Amino acid sequence: MFGSTLxxxxxxxxxxxxxxxxxxxxxxxxxxxxxxxxFGVAGLYAxxxxxxxAAIQLVVYAGGVVILMxxxxxxxxxxxxxxxxxxxxxxxxxxxxRTYIAGxxxxxxxxxxxxxxxxNVIKSAQVGELPEFTTTVEKIGTMxxxxxxxxxxxxxxxxxxxxxxxxxxxxxxxx
Amino acid sequence: MMTLASYLFISFALFAAGVAVIIARKNIIAMLLxxxxxxxxxxxxxAAYTRFLNNNYEGxxxxxxxxxxxxxxxxxxxxxxxxxxxxxxxIHVDDATQLQS
Numbered sequence: 311m312f313g314s315t316l317x318x319x320x321x322x323x324x325x326x327x328x329x330x331x332x333x334x335x336x337x338x339x340x341x342x343x344x345x346x347x348x349f350g351v352a353g354l355y356a357x358x359x360x361x362x363x364a365a366i367q368l369v370v371y372a373g374g375v376v377i378l379m380x381x382x383x384x385x386x387x388x389x390x391x392x393x394x395x396x397x398x399x400x401x402x403x404x405x406x407x408r409t410y411i412a413g414x415x416x417x418x419x420x421x422x423x424x425x426x427x428x429x430n431v432i433k434s435a436q437v438g439e440l441p442e443f444t445t446t447v448e449k450i451g452t453m454x455x456x457x458x459x460x461x462x463x464x465x466x467x468x469x470x471x472x473x474x475x476x477x478x479x480x481x482x483x484x485x
Numbered sequence: 486m487m488t489l490a491s492y493l494f495i496s497f498a499l500f501a502a503g504v505a506v507i508i509a510r511k512n513i514i515a516m517l518l519x520x521x522x523x524x525x526x527x528x529x530x531x532a533a534y535t536r537f538l539n540n541n542y543e544g545x546x547x548x549x550x551x552x553x554x555x556x557x558x559x560x561x562x563x564x565x566x567x568x569x570x571x572x573x574x575x576i577h578v579d580d581a582t583q584l585q586s
Contacts, residue, residue: 351525479564480568
């Protein structure tokens with residue numbers, strides 16, 4: 311009962327937030343709606359029994375990525391969806407009814423093909439009761455430091471490289 | 486209600502929203518927001534499949550690495566955007582027509 315209530319709230323938060331990211335004109339508002347959508351995804355992780363993933367989602371996205379995005383928006387002063395210096399705010403040829411119809415039809419065909427492929431997988435999935443809640447932190451920690459130790463170390467080097475690269479790229483220009 | 490199909494539908498809607506943001510917006514930071522939505526859809530798919538197919542936590546590891554890569558991508562992407570704004574005084578994607586300053 312509690313699980314399905316949490317699922318409904320999280321799903322509505324996720325879908326509504328994602329829709330508002332598409333629809334809102336102001337970029338700061340879009341960023342805040344993205345935050346709502348990420349909170350919803352964290353709730354969905356919780357309904358899947360992935361407590362560690364839900365916590366990491368909240369810490370990394372809400373505490374890190376969205377704040378970084380807000381910083382970049384403020385630094386570039388672009389809270390509005392600006393047109394460029396030629397006054398263009400659309401690709402020429404986008405925005406006519408024909409292109410929307412063609413895009414919708416192709417998206418429909420692609421999703422039908424993917425659903426046809428996935429249908430067997432969905433049918434064969436074991437749909438049972440959720441097992442008794444057990445914390446996943448211990449298992450994930452053991453797996454990260456035994457089976458996946460190489461990927462773990464490579465991701466640490468990737469993060470170090472991203473940190474240094476971001477600092478080098480965005481440093482102010484000399485002279 | 487909490488079946489694999491409903492999680493896949495939510496993930497599909499998230500991915501479609503990300504693609505729509507990338508196609509419709511002309512602001513580079515807004516396009517980075519769309520990339521974050523798409524990466525979240527992929528991570529949610531991994532977590533849902535590992536719950537409903539075999540429940541052995543491999544998918545949680547994959548989702549964790551997706552989150553790590555998304556954080557690194559956001560840091561480098563926003564650094565490039567700020568550098569681009571210093572040079573061109575704009576963050577419109579149509580102004581990014583040449584790499585050399």
